[in-house]
Amino acid sequence: MSPLSTLTPLTVKKSSPARNRLRGGARYAPTLATVGLFIAMFAVGAGMYPSFLSGQVFLNLFIDNTFLIVLAVGMTFVILTGGIDLSVGAVVALSMMVSATLLQQGWNPGAVIVLVLLIGGGLGLLMGLVIQYFDIQPFIVTLAGMFLARGLCYVISLDSIPVTEGFFTGMAQAQIPLPGDLFVSPGVLLALGIVTVAFFVLHHTRFGRTVYAIGGNEHSAMLMGLPVKATKILVYALSGLCSAIAGILFSFYSLSGYSLAAQGMELDAIAAVVIGGTLLTGGTGYVLGSVVGVLVLGIVQTFIAYDGTLSSWWTKIVIGGLLLVFILLQRLFARKAG
């Protein structure tokens, strides 16, 4: 038997260290492009409107989009596995309706929040179970989940229900002062906390790495003995939970519950995740990228608000254009890397 020591190193084709670094860098490229875009838009805004260049305008991007950040976090997990969750907007609305109704009936706000989280997480879990055990496309299952949640909103009430409860109104008005006359809302801290936890989970736990592995190649992940089933189910439960949290944050923000609220928000969340550099096919992406994606959507809105003459529908058009550009960019990077 030839001893192993005689083994001449197998030439590793096409992978000199320098090129590897380059290729490795290509993984971050879509996200970095988004960061670059955000900075450029901020600079252009500052050039056009002097008041744009203020810390508070930047912080308002977070304050006005806490719920979207949280939604995008859950959506990032789902999309990383190669799935999709269309139910999140409807679950946000349902969470708002449930909290508004129960608060009106005098429930304790803590109990309301716990119940809403249970409903959101439970719905997600249910969809995950159906997707996994009946082997149905996530698209169709979460579409059904969307109709279910939206329908339940209408069952609760067709009218807008105001929230007057003390804790919620307190949260709506609370400002956490920062140095330099700046402030953020408590929701921002919560959202950023969730982002931090999500980052840790995705990059430093086996569960997180399994999420990436499933997106890379589900069959391989299964053959490698990873807990594919449990992970996939959990990912939808997480997304449901994030939707419930987003619903509560949105309640803090809007102080009402309305059946027609958050319509199309699932699409905003998907757009933010994709613009943030996560591949819809799964396996590649970063939760921090999704946050930047939300900020990009936010800055587009801010732009249109500053302009004052444009209809708010322009936001949609710009976001649509950006989405297209970013998907094309990703395709380009993927081709280079492949």
Add this chain to the structure above:
Amino acid sequence: MRMNEIVPVVEMTDIAIGFPGVKALDGVDFRLFQGEVHALMGENGAGKSTLIKALTGVYAIDSGTITVLGEPKRFSTPGESQAAGISTVYQEVNLCPNLTVEENVLLGREPRRRGSIDWKGVRTRTREVLAELQLDHIDPGSLLSTHSIAVQQLIAIARSVEINAKVLILDEPTSSLDADEVRQLFRVIRDLRNRRVAILFVSHFLEQVYEISDRMTVLRNGKLVGEYLTRDLSRMSLISKMIGKDMEALAELDQAPARTRASNGAGVTPFIEAKGLGRKGSVSNVDLSIYPGEVVGLAGLLGAGRTEIARLFFGADKADEGSIKIKGAGQRIRSPRTAIDKHIGFCSEDRKEEGLIGELTVRDNLVLVMQASKGWARRIPRRVQDELVAEYIEALDIRPANPDALIKNLSGGNQQKVLLARWLVTHPELLILDEPTRGIDIGAKTQIQKLVNKLAADGMSILFISSELEEVLRVSDRVAVIKDRALVAEINNDDVSVEDVMTVIAGGAQ
């Protein structure tokens, strides 16, 4: 001796696995010992993959027992099999291309500190494992997808070394490697064998099996044929065990009637002429010409590369090396569509999946290619369809003689005739027949063989593929022998016996 361990690492007894309509494994016994390379042999469909999947927990067994190191086991997930020390490297490397080398080596087993993955530890451990296999030139932080298949396979092996696998299953590991890469892989395999790992090796390449394996188990049609020491089993007897005919019977088979057809004399241009045709991971360096009016048979074991050659000729796979000339002019066959335009027809091996459309009638199936090559806008008039269909139903004796019968309700032989007729109506100049007589009764088989002869006599070129050597010899003017994904010999079919061809297939290293 490696075999004098008393307890095998893996012992499978009386294993049966069935799928609807098929017994994939039927009463198969299998033993694997420490420190041996054991080859699992058999033609495609013999049950090799099923046996492996039973051992790796992908399929549940219907009956029988599996013991690992003397302990009875029942695997229902790959995770359970891995926990028992069985690790598998599949042909289509099952790792995650989007993750780094180190993650792929340790995925699901990363060292952790207080719940958080210890990435430094991951790096150190990966370096250790790669160094053990003398693969330290691989950067643990590089993306898996930046490496060639060969390196990815070695990384997959590194993963099983990390798991400390007692059993390593290599399923067709060499099918997409070049000779150099195979040598490297074999060195790693030998090293692992010296470290008492039990290795189960599956390959279609006979020479590789003889080079690396100590013992072999032969399966045929889901049944166990036997277990042999590699050095005691000649290539010839291995092949006869794989295809299920013993030497005497093979020798006695009737010789092909000598066929005399002036075809490839000097000055005649071949209809098709392939030079150095090949495709990475498929076949390589195929030189083959077919003259008008000639039947060329492709002989070789299932999986040797016969269908692959047919697919290259028809453009179903794109060749990435070599050239094709049609009637002396250089051509590129980019797709089946171009092939059809050049008057090439291809009856595929798998009638159900790649041939017929079961829900359509005999008439619809028959005119399909003709209609496609005319373009969908120019519908073939019903009257013409009726005439054609009636003509071919009669000519090929298709039963029932009902143009409106659903094709899925016809017998295999009659389905095959419809498939043939589909190409015949387009008047091809080259017709590729891949296993045209598989699974059909003897009567229909003879009819098809006669038809092939008649078509050739009328000037058509035919590439005839069959696993039955007798049949290949009966219909062909020339036999091209395929072995280990390459064309190894061309024999003019005058007085060639089945045994002669077998000798060529079994022949030593080329």
